[in-house]
Amino acid sequence: MSFSVSETVSSAQADLERLxxxxxxxxxxxxxxxxxxxxxxxxRIDDGLHRARDSAVEAAREAARQAKEAAATADRYAHDEPWxxxxxxxxxxALLGFLLARR
Numbered sequence: 001m002s003f004s005v006s007e008t009v010s011s012a013q014a015d016l017e018r019l020x021x022x023x024x025x026x027x028x029x030x031x032x033x034x035x036x037x038x039x040x041x042x043x044r045i046d047d048g049l050h051r052a053r054d055s056a057v058e059a060a061r062e063a064a065r066q067a068k069e070a071a072a073t074a075d076r077y078a079h080d081e082p083w084x085x086x087x088x089x090x091x092x093x094a095l096l097g098f099l100l101a102r103r
Contacts, residue, residue, distance in 0.1 A: 009059060009063075012056065013053065013056045016049070016052055017049070020048075020049050023045055024042070027041060
């Protein structure tokens with residue numbers, strides 16, 4: 001099973017948000033409001049969540065940029081060297097045909 005980069009990032013972000021939600025639920029106990037360390041922990045969790053979201057978005061953007069760049073490079077190569085690409089496609093097709101014929 002194959003996942004795209006955006007699906008993986010979305011899944012990781014959802015997992016992180018569930019974890020943070022669980023932590024917030026635990027820390028939201030009104031009996032803990034008077035403890036300064038709990039207040040500081042809540043702030044660190046919020047800051048960490050914002051940083052994680054920003055990092056996930058940036059990672060997805062970078063992956064998309066790299067994929068577009070690779071596609072553009074492949075497109076340029078196919079236009080610059082059409083006979084090589086056609087020859088390689090012919091070779092791959094012949095090999096697949098040979099392998100399938102042996103079955």
